[in-house]
Amino acid sequence: MATLTIDGQEVHAEEGQTILEVARENGIDIPTLCYHPLLEPYGACRLCTVEVIRHGRSKLQTSCTHPAWDGLEVKTHSPAVVEARKTILELMLSRCPNVPVIQAMAQEYGVTEPPFPTDDPEQKCILCGLCVRVCHEMVKADVLHFAESGVERQVGPAFMEKTRQCIGCGACTVVCPTGAIEIVMEKDAVYQEKPLGPTSAVWVPSLQAVPRVPVIDPDVCIRFRQKDRTDGEIVDACGACQMLCEADAINFDHEDEVVELDVGAIVVATGFQMWDPVQLSQYSYGKSPNIITGMEFERLSNAGGITGGEILTAEGKKPDRVAIIHCVGSRDHNAHPYCSRICCMYSLKQAHLVRDKTGAEVYEFYMDMRSFGKAYEEFYERIQEENVTFVRGRGAEVQVLPDGKLRVAGEDADLGRKVHADVDMVVLSTAVEAPHDADRVGSLFGLSRSEDGFFAEAHPKLRPVETNTEGVFLAGAAQGPKDVPDTVAHAGAAASMALALLDKGEVTISPQVAVVDEKLCSACKTCLSLCPYTAISFIEEENVARVNEALCKGCGTCVASCPAGAITARHFTDQQILAQIEGLFRSLEEEPAAAEVEAEGVNL
Amino acid sequence: MSTADFEPRIVGFLCNWCTYSAADTAGVSRLEQPPNVDIIRVMCTGRVDPVFILKAFAEGADGVIVSGCHPPGDCHYNNGNYKTFRRMPLVEAMLQQYGIEKERFHWGWISGAEAPKWAHLVQDFTEQVRELGPLNWKRELESKED
Numbered sequence: 001m002a003t004l005t006i007d008g009q010e011v012h013a014e015e016g017q018t019i020l021e022v023a024r025e026n027g028i029d030i031p032t033l034c035y036h037p038l039l040e041p042y043g044a045c046r047l048c049t050v051e052v053i054r055h056g057r058s059k060l061q062t063s064c065t066h067p068a069w070d071g072l073e074v075k076t077h078s079p080a081v082v083e084a085r086k087t088i089l090e091l092m093l094s095r096c097p098n099v100p101v102i103q104a105m106a107q108e109y110g111v112t113e114p115p116f117p118t119d120d121p122e123q124k125c126i127l128c129g130l131c132v133r134v135c136h137e138m139v140k141a142d143v144l145h146f147a148e149s150g151v152e153r154q155v156g157p158a159f160m161e162k163t164r165q166c167i168g169c170g171a172c173t174v175v176c177p178t179g180a181i182e183i184v185m186e187k188d189a190v191y192q193e194k195p196l197g198p199t200s201a202v203w204v205p206s207l208q209a210v211p212r213v214p215v216i217d218p219d220v221c222i223r224f225r226q227k228d229r230t231d232g233e234i235v236d237a238c239g240a241c242q243m244l245c246e247a248d249a250i251n252f253d254h255e256d257e258v259v260e261l262d263v264g265a266i267v268v269a270t271g272f273q274m275w276d277p278v279q280l281s282q283y284s285y286g287k288s289p290n291i292i293t294g295m296e297f298e299r300l301s302n303a304g305g306i307t308g309g310e311i312l313t314a315e316g317k318k319p320d321r322v323a324i325i326h327c328v329g330s331r332d333h334n335a336h337p338y339c340s341r342i343c344c345m346y347s348l349k350q351a352h353l354v355r356d357k358t359g360a361e362v363y364e365f366y367m368d369m370r371s372f373g374k375a376y377e378e379f380y381e382r383i384q385e386e387n388v389t390f391v392r393g394r395g396a397e398v399q400v401l402p403d404g405k406l407r408v409a410g411e412d413a414d415l416g417r418k419v420h421a422d423v424d425m426v427v428l429s430t431a432v433e434a435p436h437d438a439d440r441v442g443s444l445f446g447l448s449r450s451e452d453g454f455f456a457e458a459h460p461k462l463r464p465v466e467t468n469t470e471g472v473f474l475a476g477a478a479q480g481p482k483d484v485p486d487t488v489a490h491a492g493a494a495a496s497m498a499l500a501l502l503d504k505g506e507v508t509i510s511p512q513v514a515v516v517d518e519k520l521c522s523a524c525k526t527c528l529s530l531c532p533y534t535a536i537s538f539i540e541e542e543n544v545a546r547v548n549e550a551l552c553k554g555c556g557t558c559v560a561s562c563p564a565g566a567i568t569a570r571h572f573t574d575q576q577i578l579a580q581i582e583g584l585f586r587s588l589e590e591e592p593a594a595a596e597v598e599a600e601g602v603n604l
Numbered sequence: 605m606s607t608a609d610f611e612p613r614i615v616g617f618l619c620n621w622c623t624y625s626a627a628d629t630a631g632v633s634r635l636e637q638p639p640n641v642d643i644i645r646v647m648c649t650g651r652v653d654p655v656f657i658l659k660a661f662a663e664g665a666d667g668v669i670v671s672g673c674h675p676p677g678d679c680h681y682n683n684g685n686y687k688t689f690r691r692m693p694l695v696e697a698m699l700q701q702y703g704i705e706k707e708r709f710h711w712g713w714i715s716g717a718e719a720p721k722w723a724h725l726v727q728d729f730t731e732q733v734r735e736l737g738p739l740n741w742k743r744e745l746e747s748k749e750d
Contacts, residue, residue, distance in 0.1 A: 006745055407660040446680060448621065448673075468621055468680060483647040512647060530650075532682035555681035556651030560691075570645060581615060584642045585742075 002070035007077070013068035018428035020048055020063040023076065030103060031085070031175040034128030035064045038240050039137055044128040047105070051075040060084055075235055082109065090115050096123050099178045124180035127153055131172035131181060138169050139222055139236040148290045167229060169222045171238075180349035202241055207304035216250075223252060238389050251553050265498035268455060268467075269475040269491065270441055273328040275336065275431040284398045290406060291398060294346055301353050311357050315404075318358045323408040324351055325395035326366040329431030338452045341481040343429035344370045348380055350427060353389045362388045363421045365395030365410050373485060387507075389418060398426050398462045431479040445472050451522035455481045465494040470507070473497050489495055504598070512571045513555030520545040520566035527567060612666040612733040614641045617656060619649045621675035621680040622715045629719035637726040640733075641669065648672065649711075650684030654695045661704060664742040667733035669725070670711040678715055686720065707732055708739065 002013045014024040018041060023030050034045040042066040050063045053073040062081060076082060089106040094116035096102055106112070127146070132155060135144040142164045143157050157163045173181045201220035204212060220223035242250040274295055277285040285291050290313050298597070303309035313319050324347045329335040344366065351362045369390075371380040384390065393411040401407055401422070410419040434453035435441070442449055446469040450456040455478050458466040465473045475494035476487040500600050501507070516527075516536075521544040527536050528545065535551035536558060537597035538544075547558075547567075556569040565574070618624040624645050630637060646652055649672030660668050670692060672685045678686040692711040699709055712731050714722050 357684065443676075443678075446682075448678065448680075448716050456716060530687065532684065551682060555648035555684050556646065557648060557681070557684050557687050560651050560653040561687070569647070569651060572651060574653065574655070577644060577646070577656055580644050581659050581663050581665075583666070584615065584644075585613070 001355065002068055002072075004068055004072040004074060006071065006074040014393060015067045018060075018064055018074070019052070019066045019068050019074055022068045022272055023063065023074070025120065028065050028076060032064060033101070033126060036130055036134070036175055038243055039130065039133045039175075041065045042129050042133060043128060045092075049081060049084050049088070051078045052093060078529060083580060084110060084252075085109055092126055094118055096126060096178060097121055099124050099126075099180075101178060102126070122193045125155060126176045126180075127155060128176055128177065129155070130175040130177065131155060134171045134175045136242060138238045139167070139169055140226055140234045141165050141167055141169075144172060150264045167222070167225055169225070171222065204304075207302065213249075230354050234354065253275055261599050264471065264502045266472045267475050267491075267494045267498055268445060268447065268472060268478050269494075270435055270438070270478045272432045272454075272477040274480065275433045275437045277328050277428050278337060280329065280332070282397045282401055283325070283395075283426075284406075285428060288404070288413060289408060290319075290404075290424060291400075291428065294343065294350065294427055294429045297350055297427045298346075301350070301357065311354055313424050317424075319354075319360045321361045321363070321421065321423040322354045322425045322427065323363040323395065323398075323406070323423040324359075324429060325364065325408065325422055326364065326429045327396070327431075328428040329433075331367060332431075336452065338481070339370065340432040341370070342374075342432060345373070345376055345379070347429045348383045348429070351383055355386045355388065360424075362386055363391055363408065363423065365391045365393060365408065367392070367394050373483065373587075379470045391421075393419075432477065432503065434478075438478075445469055447472065450480075452480065454478065465490060465497050469499075471501060509550060512569065513549045513552040514547050514554065514556065514558055514567050514569050515549075516545050516547055517566045518542070518546070520564050521545055522564040522566070524563060526561055526563060530557050530561055531558070610639050610734055610738055612730060612738070613664060613731060613732065614643045614667040614669060615660040615665045616643045616669040617646055617649065617652045618643055618669075619672035619680075619684070620645055620647050622713070623671035623722060625716040626714045626719045626722040629716070630723045633719055635719060635723035637723045638730045640730045641726050646682035648679070648681050649688040650681065652688065652691075654691065654698070657695055657699075657704075657709070661699075661702075661708075661739065661741050662745060664739075666739045667708045667710070667729060668734070669729060670709075671714050671722075671725070672713050674713040678713070691699065704739065704741070705736055708735060713729060 004013060004022070006019070006023050006026065009026065009028070011022055011026045020030055020032065020035060020041070030048045030050060032045060032048040034042055035048065043062040043065040046062055048063045049060050050061050050068060052061045054069070054071070055074070061540070063074070063076070086109045089102070089109050089111050091155060092102050093111055094114040095118070097114045097118050098121055131145065132144045132146060136142050136484050142156055142162055145158065146152055147156060148158070148319040158167065168183065170183050173183055185559050201217050201222070202214050203217070204214045216224070221272045222238040226234045239252070242252065244462060275291065277283050277293060283291070284295070299305045300307060301309055301311055310355045311319065326343055326347055328339040330338065330343065347364060347366070348371070351364055354360050354362050369380055391410060391412050395410045397409045399407040399409065405422050405424065406422055406426050407422050408426060409418065411417070412419045434449070438449060438453060438455070439445070442455060445467070448456045448465050457464045457465065457474055457479055458468055464479070465475065467474060473494040475491035476482055479490065482490060511528075523538070523543045523545070525538055525545065528538055532549050532555070534555055535548045536545050537548065539546055554572075555571055559567045559569040559574075568574070618627060624643070626645060646703050649670055657668050657670070670688065672688055673679045675685045675689060688711065696706055696709055700706055710725070714725065
C-alpha cells in the first residue's frame, strides 16, 4: 500500500497501480485518449501528462505509465502541465484538424485553430496504438501494426493489404478514440441490419428472462470465434467480460455436456417457432425495414429494447399510420391452413400499444376476429372504442412505394370492394408453426405428428396431454398453437399426469404381449434379431426362446416370423385374426345362426 | 356380371398406430369412401403373417390392403414397418405365382395424420379391383375340393 498526494488530496494505491488509475479511482480527472483499462498502457498520446514531484524534484510524466509510488506528489493541472498539454493539443489538432474529440479538448486548452500546417485534413489517426494493442492483446489476431517511422509512421495490416487474419470483430473501431477506423462491408456482401436483435456478444435474452442472467453468443464472441478459427490454438482471446466481472461469474470453460438421467416420465414441451414471412412474397417482408413481424414489434415496444419502448419507424420517427395484418401464413393454403390462435389477441394488444404510445391511426386487416378466451371479447370491444379501423378482409399485398411509404392493399368484405391504406409501418401477425426439428424430436420419443406438424396427442378430445408412447406427455405449443392460459392449463395437466405415473411407483403394462410355446420352439433364434426391444432372450440350458413380458410392447413381428408357429401374440393370435377374416365373409353368405355358433366355437 | 354391378370385397390389415387411426379419423371427419373395405386391426404391420393375406383371398376377398407407418421413424415399434417392407414384395411375388393379379394387393404407408390419403386409397383401390372383376378364388378352391 502506497500513499501519495494528487492535487493536494491524499490517496492510497495498490502495488502495481499507475498514477492515472489511482487518480481515476479517486475521481480526479486526467484527460487521455490512448488509455484503456483492459490494455497495457502505452503513453502514446501524452495527454495524461502530469507533474510528478519526488524528493523535491519535479518532472513531467505520463500518468498512465508512471507507477504510483509511495510519497509522490502529483499535480494534474499545474501551469507546467497545462502548458505541456496545450502544446500536445496544438500538434494533435494540426495533424487531425477535423476530429471532434480533439477539437473539443483543444478548445478547453484555448487552442481553436491548428497553429501548424496540416498535411491531410482528413487525417483522423493520432497513432495512439489502441487498435494495435487491442488486436494483439485482446483479439489475438495481430492484424494491426505500426509501420514505417518518423513522419511516415502509420497503423494498418501488414503491407497495408487486406488480410484473412482479420476476423472482422470490430474491436479496433470500438477502442479508437477518434473514429479513424471504420468497418467497410465488401461490395457484394449482403449487409443486413438487425436493429431489433442483440447488439453485442453478451446480452440478456429479455428483461423478463428467468433467470435474468446474460448469455454469451459464441457465434459473435471474439474468444469463441478465435478458438474455432484457429482450431483451439488461441483459447484466451479477449475475455474482457471476465476481466471486468466483479462477481467473477464468467467461466469460459463451461461447455455443453450430455447428461444421462433415468426418468420415469418425460414431458415434451418443445414449443413452436415463428413462421418466416419471406416465404410469401406479397407481404414484401425484408424489402423495407418498416415491415416487421409481430415478434419484432414486441421487441420494439419493449422497454428494454433498442428504442427504450418507443414505437419508431426505421427512420427514427413516430409513425402516423400503422397497418396490422392478421393471418400472415395462417389460414392460408399456401402456408399453414390452420389458425395460429394467438395472433388476433396480440394484434389487438399491439393496436392498443400503437394508439397509446404514438396516437397513430391503426388499420387492422383481419379475416375473423377470434377473441375466444375469457374476457377476450371485452378487450376487442375496448380496442374498437379506441378508434382503431378494422377492415374485414385479408391484407392481400404490401407494396413499398418509391418514397418509402408502404401501401397495404386488400379487400373489405363488408364494403365488398378493394381498399388500400398508405402507412408508415406494417406489422405482420405471422403464423405459429412446429419447430423445424420436430421430426427429430418426434422420432426420438416415438411421437407421431398431426397434419399441422405439431405432436399428436393420444386422443384429440379425451387424452390431450398423453401420447402414444407411454410415459411421454405433451405440454403447451408442442401439441398445437396455444395462448398463455391454455399453455399453463395444458402444462399443468401434463405435470399431474406425469406425477400420477410416478406416484404409483409401478407401471401397468399392456396385456398384448408375445408368448413362446416352449414345446413348439425349435430354437432357430429367428425372433431374437427381429425384436426391436430385445425382449426375447435365448435360454441356452433349456434351448428355447423366452419373452420378457415387461419389455415386450406387443408389436407381433416375432409372431409373424416364427417358422415353427411357436410364438403367440396375446389378443392378436393367429386364430383370432383368421377367425375375423372368416367371419367377414361367412356372416354374409351363411345363415346368421351358423355364423354365431362358429364364432363361439373358436373359443379364445 | 358386369363390373358396374360388382361390389368388390377388400380386406385391410392396418396397423393400430398409423393407418388404423387415419381410417378412424377419416370416418370421424365424414370423408367419403366406399364401404368395400373391411378393416382388421393389428398392432403393427410387422404382425401381418403372409398367411393372413392368403387366407383373406381364400375366404373370398377380391383385394387386400396392408398399410402401416411411414418409414423411416414413424413406426411405433421402431422398425416394424421395415419388416413389412421386406416381406411384402415376397408376398406380392407369391400371389402372382398363385395367379392373383398384383393389382389386387396393395401395401404401403399412411400416417395417422393422413386421413384424406386413406379415403383416396379406399376410393382408388376399390375402383381398381372393380375393374379387375371378382377373383372367385374361393369358388375355384371349393370346386377343386369337390
